[in-house]
Every structure is written in C-alpha cells, then in structure tokens.
Amino acid sequence: MTFKIKFWGVRGSIPCPGPTTVRYGGNTTCVEMAIGRERLIFDAGTGIKMLGDSLSSQESVSADIFFTHSHWDHIQGFPFFTPAFRPGNFFRVYGVPTPDGTTIEQRLHEQMLHPNFPVPLQTMQGIVAFYDLEVGEDVVIGNIELQTRPLNHPGEAMGYRVTWQGITVAFITDTEHFPDRLDDNVLALAQNADVLIIDATYTDEEYYDRQMSKVGWGHSTWQEAVKVAQAARVRQLILFHHDPGHDDSMLDVIWDRAKQQFPATAIAKEGMEISLIPGTMANPLATITIVG
Template sequence: MSDSNAQFTIHFWGVRGSIPCPGAETVRYGGNTSCIEMRVNGERLIFDGGTGLRELGQCLLDEGQPIQASMFFTHSHWDHIQGFPFFVPAFLPSNQFEVYGVISPNGATIEQRLNDQMLHPNFPVPLQIMQAQLKFCDISVGETVAIGDINIINALLNHPGEAVGYRVEWNGIAAAYITDTEHFPDRLDENVLYLAQNADVMIYDCTYTDAEYHSESSSKVGWGHSTWQEAVKLAKAANVKKLVVFHHDPLHDDDFMDDIGRKTAAEFPNSIVAREGMVLDLAEFKALELASR
C-alpha cells in the first residue's frame, strides 16, 4: 500500500459482466468479471469480487504481507462474487479484510451469501477455511461508511434482486461506481444522479447499445443493465468530469469495444472504455484541473 498522502487511484481488475470470456477476441479489454480497486490516502478499497478479484489477489501477494483492505459488494449475482473463493490473501492469517454489503431483500447478509456459494456441492471447501481476519459489516441503503477521512456512500440501483452503487469521496475528489443498473424509459435515475453529481469519474454499466437494448428479436428490457448512450445522458446531467464505460457484455469483442469507445467519445469527449490493468489517477486529474483555472 502506498504511503502517499495525496493518492486516489482506481485500478481495474475485471471489467466484464455476466460471465468470464477469456480468449483471443477479448485480450485487449480483458475477460474477467467485475472488480475494481481504489487506493485512497493509504487505504485500499475493493469493489466487487468477480473473477478479477483473483488477479488482484495475486498482485497483493507480490506486494508482501500483511494486507489490510475494505471490500464493498454491490450485490451477489455470480459475476460479482465468483472470484471471492479464489482470493488467496483471504486464506492467510496475517491479513485483515472488512467486508461490506447491504442485506438482500430476502434478509440474507453478505456473509451468508458469500458463505452459500462455497457450500457443497458448489465448492470443495467452506468459507470458514479462510484464515484471514474477516469482519463482515451489514450496511443499510443510503448509509455512509467512514474509513478515516474517506466517505463511502451508497444508493439503491434498478436491478433485479436489488443492487447498490457507491460514491467514494476524499479531499474534494469523488468517484462513482455504478454498475448493474437499468435506466428508466421516461426519466433519469435520481439515485444515479445523486451518486454521480459533479464526480471526477463515473464508472457506469454500459452492457448494451441502445439497438441491443431495444431489439425486436431479443430485447434486453428488464434485464437490469444500461447502455453507453444512457451513460452519456447521465454524465452530462450530473456534470461528470470523466466517464468510464464498464461491465462489458461477454459477446462484445475487442473490435466492438473499440467502436463503442469511438462513439461514446464523439458524444462525451472525456470518456474511456474500461480495460483490465487500466489505472486512473484522480489526484493527478484534480491537480491538473486546479492548475488550469
């Protein structure tokens, strides 16, 4: 973990939705499912535990022990938790993790949901074999979690079975992580606007294109995901400084993602398509912004 007192970086470890899709046609953008890491003022925040979490775990092991981090889950669909059983740092007793999640509509806690996916016959060993110090923390929708002088805010998203998005604030910098949400046909989502308002970066669920979403033969309406066109509308309305296209459909190969990147940038110039391994330095962005005033 960095000792920098002015650090706010976002590291992308998994950028896909639904299911991992490794292969020659996805090598440039990556095939792992959702997992991002924020390093903020010496703290490590991990959002979602898709298969990208395994990659993050290997990187953490290379940095040495002990490891301390806070993990925040948006919800517990497979593509957001399936990397957790393969997160090697959680098996080592020298490490500490605080794990946050909103209680699901059926009353299940994040601990119960992570435990259930590791029960026989789904997995060979139970969650209890993990030897790290795991502290599970249930949070309410709308609750703010304070870690030092960092505030992590959540709001409910429009997704089957419910999900939450997060906003991380520190030292005048804000990043919004808004994935697994479906836009409304007649209005912009107030919760999304709340999380994204004046954010330095908005990471947004752009699983589909408008054409795919409204397809007469295979409509995606009601599936719980949004489009890059809706992301542009939200970014403009919320005065977002940088838009990150995220949660790529597994059927979208590298060339398809290149095309989405070009079209998104034409509508919102300060935008980028998330790639595995990509790092954004928000503290640097903020310093450049202040210097240009």
C-alpha cells in the same frame, strides 16, 4: 498521496477469455481503489483472483471489500482471493442484504459449500468482519466518505460515491435506466464526480431489439451512460460492465461513438489505472491521469 483506481475485471454476466477479448479483458467485475493509505475493493468477480496474486508478495495486506450485490458475476472470484486465507491479513466485507434478508456473509458462505466448492468460508482466516449495510447508509473509513444509493436491478444492487480530499469517484453498476427519465439515485451518486464508472452493458440497438429485448434485464446502455455523464457534469466517464458478447472490435466502435457525444470518455480495460491527485488553492480541480 493520491487516489488510484485499477480495473481487474470489467465484464458482466460471465468470464469471456479468448483471442477476441485480449485487449479489454474477459474477467468479471472487480475494481480496486487505493486511496491514501487505504485500499478499497469493489466486487469480487473473477478479476479479484489477479488482484490477490498481485498482493501475494506483501507481508501484510488489509482492505475493505464492498459488494454492489451478490449476483454470480460479482462474487464468483471470492473463493480464489488467496490473501483472505492468510492469517495476519485483515479484510472487512460490506454488502446489502437481499430482499429476503440474506446477508452478504450468508451468500458468500453458500457459494463455498459442497457441492459448489471444496473449501468453506471459515478457512479464510484473513476475514475479520462482515457488515450489513442499509441502502442509503453512509460509511466512513479514515478520511474517506462513502455514500450509497439503491440501483434499479433485479434482486437489488447498490451504487457507491467515494469522496477523499475533494476527489469524488462514483461506482454505479449494475443498473437499468428508466425509459422516460434519468434515475435520481444514479444522478445523486454521479453529480459533479471527477470519475464516473457506470454500467454500459448494451447498445440502444441491443436493448430495444424486437426479437431479444434486454428490457428488464437490469442493465443500461452506453448511450444512457453518456446522458448521465452530461446531466451530472462529470469530468471523466468510464464505460464499464461490458457484455460478454462484445469483442474488442465491438468495444472499439462503442468507445469511438461515445467519445463523439462525450469527449472525456474512456472504456474500462483490465489493467487500466486512473490516478487522481488532489487540487490546490490555485487549481482546485483534481488532476486525472489514465494509463492503459
């Protein structure tokens, strides 16, 4: 059995389809992890619509859906996740309440009310349960362990560290770095990870721009992502949550610059798949293969 990751949406803020974003994709955040016999889905941006379409031919579908937070670009595809409407499918949904106590169920329910959407959440007959997570709470699904930590993002967000059979993948979005130090929570999630998927929305030049500074907007830069990867000794860095203003050519430049500083860097693309095979006694490190 393997640990497989597939990227269905890699953008932040707003979908940006068009001729200049074809190679990396324009859908917002959604990542699928097929781990042994389990399926975990992280966030439900517009990319989850394509994920749902890919599952439509299966007779019975089950998954655990984890939300980092409930900003629009991370939930806007949820009403279009067609497997959730089908009786007999089985989905558990996890998320951390907002600072005012609003649960993930309430947030998803509200976006599907009139005048926003014609069909209410209650018609999703495949949703069986909602779970409110405490920040820092651990979750166990079969033989998969998930650790959580708070992230530095307006309205709060939560990062995940997923471990299975000696393989660790960190999913860290949305988060803003600190000016004088690396974030201890980010480092704890990323430490010695086989794969680190991390917010790299901006460049340092954009982040510190005098006319339109991004300080306080809740996102980080690819340069900071590299620093985290180096300090945490991760094996594979994946730059993620691309700014909608970064076209394919811009992302090519970012990728090339990042690889010069951390050679084991890839940049998330829609449809990209990462396969991790557990190590052996002779070679305990997992085998990592990236396609796409």
